[in-house]
Amino acid sequence: MNEGALVTVLIAMLGGAIRVSTPFMFVALGECLTEKSGRINLGLEGNLVLGAMVAYGVSYLSGNPWLGVLAAGSSGLILGAMHGYICKLPKVNDIAVGIAMMSFGTGIAFFFGKPYIQPTAPRLDSIPLGDWTGNSALAQALQVNPLFFVGIALALAMSWAFANTKWGLIVRMTGDSAASARAMGVSVDLVRFLATSAGGFLAGIGGAFLSLYYPGSWNEGLSSGQGLMAVALVIFARWDPIRCIWAALLFGAAGAIGPALQSVGITSGYYFFNAAPYILTLFIMIASARSKAAARDVPGELSITK
Amino acid sequence: MSANSFNRRAFLKAGAAGVAASALPLNFAKAQTPVVLGAVYVGPRDDFGWNQAHAVSMEILKSLPNVSVIEEENVPETDAVSQSMESMINLDGANLILATSFGYYNPFVVDLAKKYPDVQFRHAAPLWNEASDPANAGSYFPYLNQAHYVNGVAAGLSSSGKIGFVAAKPIPSVLSNINSVLLGAKSVNPDATVQVIFTGEWSLPVREAEATNALVDAGAEVITCHVDSPKVVIETAEGRGVKTCGHNASQAPLAPTGFITGAEYKWETIYAGYASALAAGEPLPNFMIGGYNNDMLRNTAYGAGATTEAIAAADAAIAAMVAGEPIYKGMLKDNQGNVVVDKDYDNYDPYLDGMNWLLEGVQGSIT
Amino acid sequence: MAVDTAPTPAPVKLSGRPSVRTLKLAEAIFIPVFALVISALVFSVFLLFLGQSPIDFFSLIWIGGFGSSFSWQQSLQRAAPLILAGLAFAIPARIGLTMIGAEGALVLGGFGAAAIAIPLVTYAVPPLLTLPLMALTAMAVGGVWIGITGWLKHYRGVNETIASLLLSYIAIAIMNFFVEGLLRDPASANKPSTLPIGEAYRIGAMPGTSVHWGLAAGIVLAIVLHILMTRTTFGFAARMTGGNARASQAQGLPVGYLVVTCCVVAGACAGLAGFFEVAAIHGQANASLVAGYGFTGILISFLARHNALAVVPVAILFGAIAAAGGLIQRRMGMPDATVLVLQGIIFVVLLTSESLYGRIKFFQPGPVGERT
16 A cells, blocks of 8 residues: 555545544443443434434424434433333343334334435534645545534543532442442432433434434434444443543544545455454454453443443 | 346347247236236335335336235345245235345245246346246346446546446446446546445445545545445535436435436336236236337436536437447456457347456456 | 342242242243233324224234234244244353344354355265254354354453454454355356355255244254253353352352353354255355344343243244234335334333233232232
């Protein structure tokens, strides 16, 4: 690969990181909040798909894409609240309910989404941050949707709040030891219900990004498992909001490798290049597992890590 | 493919009408026998692409008094499709099945046709083989690469000739579209090139958008594609300010400034042929293939991206193909330097059905 | 996740009351049936809201799923891969692992079977030898694939849920890479596939039915694995580990061996499902192997409470709903997603009904007077 090609691939990865990462970011942050409270919601794929459909439909019908974003968040909130409510019942397994909610949310989205595959809905605008570079590829890579910055700001806020606020402490305590939270007079069920609902809201927003910005239309193959993967990234990011952002960016950048390598003429084995995000994540996980830090970060109440 | 090719040549000699009927037991001979038509789609019926093109064209059959149509969508290419078809036959009394996805044919359509000799099966790909396949099965297929050739002509004169192609999988029907775009563009612009990116899946919107961006970043001025639902590719390219050519169905409304033209199937020609055969109580043809010469294709009405000379040249290319002008004319080399087209090939020559090469001028590789 | 690892109280026979075992069984039947009825009611409201008739809908489900021997065979045929996929989740679940990678093991197992068949078929090795070899290859490949995840979990501390999901995607990429490259049959022009094994090597239907042998294999395996998990020392140790891995390790149980073995068994189940897809359905390996059975299996296992025997009826129920889904589309003109919504509702309600166990007084051992 010559220098020009390398630059092309790197610019594509930068652009991919910015374009593709946002839905992963929102789902991962939502899941991070939920899991910090000691509950796991594997069903955010359903929130993502339903959010995408609702956002597109509302944007199309109302003409206002931001209204679509809000509606997507609300649909995610409802699914999250259902998950949160059901899981506080005794003996109910949160992982199983998550998978069931994924199938329910996807089904609802496909059922009511049929009329919105065809029309073109108003989409979200982006902020051109790279026009000064004079390089069209770079300028394109730096076309950034406001939601991208919202995601980063949210991660910083969550990270700060977990460490420095009473609410953050309550969530973390609920997640680490329900017994001690109860001893402090905290309603574990309520905290987890709120955390799951809020997490669902964020995942819904992630869906709005998919249908209203990039790739920017609604169809049934839109998500193809991104929500599931984003949930997995939280464990990969060891329940740290900032690391969730890095994980999402890395995953987005790795996803751009396949098309970018083909565009510079490296065409053999594109199935493996396209699988690069998965292979990369797996290797990093294997390399970083077993570290003491990894064990320390796990919320003690999580059923997935027991 | 030898038996198949015999059949096809016979068909071509038979000439223009595009109907090769073989002597079948006259299952629909009694005009009063009601026809229950079962249609199976691999994706959603309103996907802005392949399945929608079929579903819309099916309307002509629904309007017949003697025909009732039952439909199933999102049926995967597994035994689910043979179950769906069998259920249509056993529970709904279907006596004509239209299986509209490539992977349905073998083994599913073939096996069921053997099991239910009284039911007619027609499948949307040129796969039926007179020698080995049941007589109650059959194929129908328009050669879309002719319309992609027209895309290429129009694209070559609406830009400096750098064309980007987002492709799903490196299979002959996709490769033929890529090569035809190149040949069309080269026929009017000898410097034209086509750069291709394979996504590896028939429908994967995020990667399709990424591939489109990568092609534009690499300098493509026109983007076209062969994926199941081209909406994302066309919209992304329009958003990047480059021109576009469509695929499968009309994507003109998606790209008001950059749309040049698009390659569209005209399934209704085939379905209308079936409909009139059914209405007259005649047997359905086993093998129906075609292109511009028998009205099985069309190009989307030219959009704002098409230049005047591009429109004139594209119309001329269509007229030439109606008259039987071949697309693949020797000598042509592939992009590895091997001669792959050593003489003029008829547009329906079976040799072309098996192509596993990309022509010189295409950047990309099939492995 | 360890559903019933708690020691069962010793059977106490009280006068005038059925035994504890009978009560438990009655509870285990009543609650899911009750949940199914509730799901049907919820879905009926959904249908009424859309102006559709619930009576039509459920009679079509009945006709399409169970109404005739033809419908039964369709349901059973669809259930066959789901049983094996359900087992592939249930066995690791009993040892406390959330292993969602059966899809990858199924795809790679099927691919392995088709790949090993290429030389065997080319040299005309008889089917009676070839088919078992294909099945063993599929089980070995699937077993290794999930086994890797189990090994990574126990010995390297890698979270098995993500690892198995990632490995699924990687498995599909490997299959596609070979099917469209090195091992592609040149004749499979527009649907890249491995060399077809040919009619002589295809597994036919079970006598008197149109259902392939994968169903029988699934049911036999379900019984065998149920006995393994409930009646043997291995199963007891595995379930104990599922209850509390650290304590089991402290007790000197070979936890690593148990974990990896359960994963290998699970992968073998998924691989076997892949073998039947190749040998009974497709006759070759291609992208159609990626049909989502592995993911449906997860839910089936949860609904069966990871009980290997219960996986069978649950899988048949879902096979029936899938089989009837086509009829719903055709007769009622409703979209394919209708069935997804119904399935989603059933999943959610059935899982919610878990909380009823032990809370309905009728099913609890005790004096008759306490009945409500």
